[in-house]
Amino acid sequence: MPVSMYKISVPVFIRALNVLAGLLDKAEAHAAEKKVPLDDLFNARLAPDMLPLSGQIQRVSDTSKNAIGRLTGVPAPSFPDEEKNFAELRERIAKTIAYLETVKPSDLEKSEDREVTISFGKLKFTFTGVDYLLKFALPNFFFHVTTTYDILRNRGVAVGKVDYLGTYN
Structure with a gap:
């Protein structure tokens, strides 16, 4: 049985967003x-030219919801x-999860072949939906989840691999 675009996106995003909420706890x-x-902690960063913890969580939110928007063709x-x-970061995480929970597997049917174009200044990249999800959206999403974890760990917060991995429900 093939793996669906839904299965490798929405539940993965929701799970990691819940991990972020646990890291905030x-x-x-x-x-x-x-x-x-x-x-x-809210303003902590790993390096002066990196986003602070708050910006990392904002990017996790944006990356997940915008990926679904690009893949479904419906603006996020x-x-x-x-x-x-922190309360407002929690609210953003909750709103992102609430949005993702409205997405149905049928919304992502045939999205693996949808053309997705993203731009960074003068740079422009065009992907198929599956390549966008696997080669850009998920790595970018997890970069920011990991950086959030790293900022907290760097500031002495007692988080470990189990906190990052979360639960397997």
Whole structure:
């Protein structure tokens, strides 16, 4: 039986977004225990030219919902990058999951052959849907999930591989 575009996108995105919510739980507990201002974690970055934790979570949200929008041909909801605290990051994660939960397997039927074009300044890339998902969207999504984890780990939050992998329900 072939693997569907739905199965390798929507449930994968939702699972990792739930992992992010769990990482935020650990970060908040760490901040409370160590008396670290949450803003220090919210604004933390691995390098000066990288996005802070808040920006990483915004990109995880954008990458997942925009990937589905490009693959279905139906524009995804747009969320402004205006989060100012952990509660607002949680709300963004929840809104992203709520959107993804509206997507049905039938919405992604035949999307593997849909042409997807993305641009970065003067650079332009055109993919088939399956190549876009496997070679761009998923790697980009997990880059930002991993960077979120790395920022927290770098700031002393007690997260490990099991926290990153999440549960297998």
